[in-house]
Amino acid sequence: MDTKKLLAISKKARQERKQEKEKRRQEKLQAVENEEEIVEEMLKNQPIKVREKRETRSSSEGNDGQIEKAQDRLEVLKKIEEFEREGKFDVDVEEDPPTIVLTPENIDYLREKMSSKIKRIFANEMGERFLDNLLKNNKLIIKQVNGIENLNKVKTGALITCNHFNPFDCFTVEKVFRMSENEKDKRLYKVIREGNYTNFPGLYGFFFRNCDTLPLSSNKRTMVNFMKAVDTILQKGDYILIYPEQSMWWNYRKPKPLKNGAFKLAARNNVPVIPIFITMEDSKLIGEDGFNIQEYTINVEEPIYPDEKLTEKENTEIMKQKKKMTSTGFLLLITIVLFFVMYAAGMVIFADKGFAKPQMFLNLFVSNAGLLVISCGLTIVMITGGIDISVGSVTALVCMVMADLMENKGVSAYVAVLAALLIGLAFGIVQGFLVTYMGIQPFIVTLAGMFFGRGMTAIISTDMISIKNEVFLKWANYRFYMPFGSTNKKGKFIPAYIPPTVVIAIIVVLIIAVLLKYFKFGRKLYAIGGNRQSALMMGLDVKKTMFRAYVLDGFLAGLGGFLFCLNSCAGFVEQAKGLEMDAISSAVIGGTLLSGGVGTPIGSLFGVLIKGTISSLITAQGTLSSWWVRIVLSALLCFFIVIQSVLASAKKKK
Numbered sequence: 001m002d003t004k005k006l007l008a009i010s011k012k013a014r015q016e017r018k019q020e021k022e023k024r025r026q027e028k029l030q031a032v033e034n035e036e037e038i039v040e041e042m043l044k045n046q047p048i049k050v051r052e053k054r055e056t057r058s059s060s061e062g063n064d065g066q067i068e069k070a071q072d073r074l075e076v077l078k079k080i081e082e083f084e085r086e087g088k089f090d091v092d093v094e095e096d097p098p099t100i101v102l103t104p105e106n107i108d109y110l111r112e113k114m115s116s117k118i119k120r121i122f123a124n125e126m127g128e129r130f131l132d133n134l135l136k137n138n139k140l141i142i143k144q145v146n147g148i149e150n151l152n153k154v155k156t157g158a159l160i161t162c163n164h165f166n167p168f169d170c171f172t173v174e175k176v177f178r179m180s181e182n183e184k185d186k187r188l189y190k191v192i193r194e195g196n197y198t199n200f201p202g203l204y205g206f207f208f209r210n211c212d213t214l215p216l217s218s219n220k221r222t223m224v225n226f227m228k229a230v231d232t233i234l235q236k237g238d239y240i241l242i243y244p245e246q247s248m249w250w251n252y253r254k255p256k257p258l259k260n261g262a263f264k265l266a267a268r269n270n271v272p273v274i275p276i277f278i279t280m281e282d283s284k285l286i287g288e289d290g291f292n293i294q295e296y297t298i299n300v301e302e303p304i305y306p307d308e309k310l311t312e313k314e315n316t317e318i319m320k321q322k323k324k325m326t327s328t329g330f331l332l333l334i335t336i337v338l339f340f341v342m343y344a345a346g347m348v349i350f351a352d353k354g355f356a357k358p359q360m361f362l363n364l365f366v367s368n369a370g371l372l373v374i375s376c377g378l379t380i381v382m383i384t385g386g387i388d389i390s391v392g393s394v395t396a397l398v399c400m401v402m403a404d405l406m407e408n409k410g411v412s413a414y415v416a417v418l419a420a421l422l423i424g425l426a427f428g429i430v431q432g433f434l435v436t437y438m439g440i441q442p443f444i445v446t447l448a449g450m451f452f453g454r455g456m457t458a459i460i461s462t463d464m465i466s467i468k469n470e471v472f473l474k475w476a477n478y479r480f481y482m483p484f485g486s487t488n489k490k491g492k493f494i495p496a497y498i499p500p501t502v503v504i505a506i507i508v509v510l511i512i513a514v515l516l517k518y519f520k521f522g523r524k525l526y527a528i529g530g531n532r533q534s535a536l537m538m539g540l541d542v543k544k545t546m547f548r549a550y551v552l553d554g555f556l557a558g559l560g561g562f563l564f565c566l567n568s569c570a571g572f573v574e575q576a577k578g579l580e581m582d583a584i585s586s587a588v589i590g591g592t593l594l595s596g597g598v599g600t601p602i603g604s605l606f607g608v609l610i611k612g613t614i615s616s617l618i619t620a621q622g623t624l625s626s627w628w629v630r631i632v633l634s635a636l637l638c639f640f641i642v643i644q645s646v647l648a649s650a651k652k653k654k
Contacts, residue, residue: 069290081541099195102217107197109214109229123210130203131171140168141283141293142175147300151180154274154303157234159266160188162276164243167204172296173241173276182239189214189233191242214240234269267312272303279530331591331643335606338636342613350620357486358496364612369501370395370564371579371611375586375604376512377556380549382587383516383529385596386435386442388550391557392579393453394427396571398561400457403465403571406472413471420562421555427453428554432547450580457573464572467565475500476566501563508556512601525549529596578630585637586611593644610636 108116134140162173170190177188189212196208197215208215214230217223233240242262266273277299282292347356354360365372374391381388398420405411405419427449434445467473478500485495516522524545532542564576588594589610590603615629 073289073291099193099218100198101219102194102198102215102222103219104221104225107215107217107222107225109225110232119210120212123207124212127174127207127211130207131175134168134171135175138283138285138293139287140171141285141295142172142298143281143295144297145176145179145300146298147302148176148179150300150302151176151274152182154182154272155237157237157269157271158239158303159234159262159271159273160239160241160276161244161262161273162241163278166280166294168296169243169278170241172278172298176276176298176300177239185237187212187233187238189238189240191216191240194218230265231269234265234271239274240265264312267306270306270308272305274303275301277301331640332600332603332606334640334643335590335603335610339606339610339613342610342617346613346617346620350617353620354486355616355620358482358484359486359494360616362482362496362498362502364609364616365502365505366499367567367615368608368612369499369505370560370562370567371582371586372505372560372605372608373508373556373563374560374579375583375590375608376508376601377553377560378580378583379587379590379592379599379601379604380512380516380525380556381442381553382584382592382594383525383596383599384546384549385529385532386546386549387584387594388431388442388446388449388553388557389580389584390427390431390446390449390453391553391560391583392576392581393450393457394424394554394557395561395564395576395579396457396573397453398423398558399565399568399575400460400465400571400573402472402562402565403467404460406467406469407465413469413475416469416472417562420565421558424554424556424558424561425551426554427557428551431554432550435550436543436547454573457571457575461571462573464570467569467571472566473569476569499566501566504559504563508559509601509605516600521545521548526597529593529598582611582633585633588644589636589640594641 111117111120131140135142160173162169174188177183191214192208194215194217196205197213199205200208207213214226214233217226230240242265244262263273279297279299280294281297283295285293287293343361349355374395378388378391401423402416402420405416406413411419431442431445431449434440435442476499479497480499480503482496482498485493487493516525528542528545561576564579565571568575586607587599587604588607590600590605590607592599592603611629611633614632615626618624618626618628618632
C-alpha cells in the first residue's frame, strides 16, 4: 500500500474519532440540559407542592388552629426515645437510601471532565438560590454566628469538622463559609456517604451528586481516588467539611465517639482542623410538619494545627483530643490555685500553731465531710439550672430525727440511719415532683422545703438532744490511721487519722464525678442545663431527668445529714443553719454556673476546702470574729460570679 492511501486512511480515522468524540460531548451536554430541565421543573413546582401540602394540613387542623404533627416525624422522635433508653448511640435514627457501590469510573472527584464542570457550576448556582430561598422563607433560621474570625485567619487548606444532627447542617456551614473573607478564593467541599451520592432522590440527590461533594465508597479503588482528591484539594488551599461522628445524631453533646478520619486527613496534609459546633433551639414559628422551626447558633472554634515534629499517627490522636481551655477549666484552675496559695500562706504564717502538720490538712475533710456530700448534691441540681436551699434544714431535721429515735424511742443506730436516708429521699421526691412535673420555680419549692424542715425540727424538740447510743458513738469515734503524721513536743510520733465520714465523702465525690462524666444520666444533665429546648428537641426526657436529679440531691442531703450528725453527735433546732449557703457558695467557687450546664464535683470539693481553709485561718489568727469566715466567703463568691459573667460576655462577643 502506498503512502497516499495510508495518509487517507489515517485522515479518515482521525475524522471518525473526532466525530465520535463530538457525539459523546453532545450526548453529555444533552444529559446536563435534561437534568437542568428536571431541576428547573422541580423548583417551579415546589411552591405548588408546598401550597398543596398546606391545604392538606389545614383540613386536619383542630378548632384551635394547630397544625397536626407529621406522623413520620413523630415516629422518628419515638425511635429516638427508644434508642436513648437503650443507649444505642451508634445506631442511625433514620435509614439511609439503598447504596450502590461507587466504582472509579462513576465519579470525577476533581471535576476534570467538561460535563462535570458544567454540572458543578449549575448545581452550585441552584444550591445558592435554594439556600437563599430557605432563609428568606424562614425554613432555615440562623440566629447567631460566633467566631467567624477563626475562619478568616486560616489562609491554607483546612478540614472543617462539625456535629451533625439535622439534614440542614450542610446548608448552615455553607452559609457560614460564604460569610467569611475566604469565600472568594476558596471552595468548600463536603464529604458525604456513598448512598447519598448514588441513590438519593429528587433535588437533594442532584445537590449530593454535583455540589462539590466527595462521596465515600465501599470500593477500595474508588477510595484511592478519594484520598488523592482530598490531598489535591487541601494542598491547593481549599476547605473540606467532614462529620467526625460519621452519621447524623440528635445529641449535640456528643455521647457518640469521634472517628479518626478527619484528623488523620489533616495530619496527613499538615493542615489545621477548624471545629464548628452547632446548637439548635425552637423558634416561635411552626413549620408545615406541625413542629417548631429550629434556630441555629453556629460556633466557629479556633483552628487546631498539627505539630510538624510529630508523626501522622501522633498528630491524629492529639488533634482529635485537643481542646482549648474552656471557661469551666479556667474557673476550676483558679479555684485549685487559690486553695493551694491560701493553704501555703497559712503554713508559713501560722507554722507555730500546727498549720503545717498533716492532721491540720486532713481536718479540712474531717470537719466538712457532710458539707462535701451535700455540695455534690447541689452541684447536680445546679447543672440542670435548678437550685435547692432546703439542704440545711434537711440536715437539721435528719440530725434531730436520728437523735430522737435513738435516745427517746430506743431505736437502733441502723434504723436511725435508714430513717435519715428516707427523709432525704422524701424531700427529693416531693420537691423534684413539684419542680419538674408541676412547673413551680425551684427557689419557691425549696424555700418551702427549708421552712418545713426547720419547723419539723422544732416540733420534734426545742431542746438539744445528745446522742449516747453506743453503736453510733463507736462509728463517730472510729479512726483510720495514716502511715504519716507529726511529732509532739516530747518527740513522740503521732499518726494522722481520718474518720469514716471522710472515707464516705470521698467515695461519694468519686462516684458522682464518674456518673456525670461517663454515664448517660450525666450527659443528659449537662444537655438540659446547657439548653433545655435543644434537649427536648433531641428527644431527651427532660422532666424525668430533672426529677431524678432532685431525688439524688435529696438522698445526698440525707446522707450528708448523717455524716454531719456523726461529727456533732447531737440534734438541735439551730443546727446546720446557713449550711445551704455554704454548699451553694462551695459549688459556685468550684466552677458550677448558676445558669446551669457547667459544673463538676471535683470543683465543689476544692470549693469546700477553700471554705475550710478560711475558717482555719480565722481560727488560727485568734482575734477575729467567726463572722469573718462568712465575709471572706461572700467576697470570694462575688469574685467568682463576676468572673463567670465576664467569661460569658466574652464568649457571646466572639
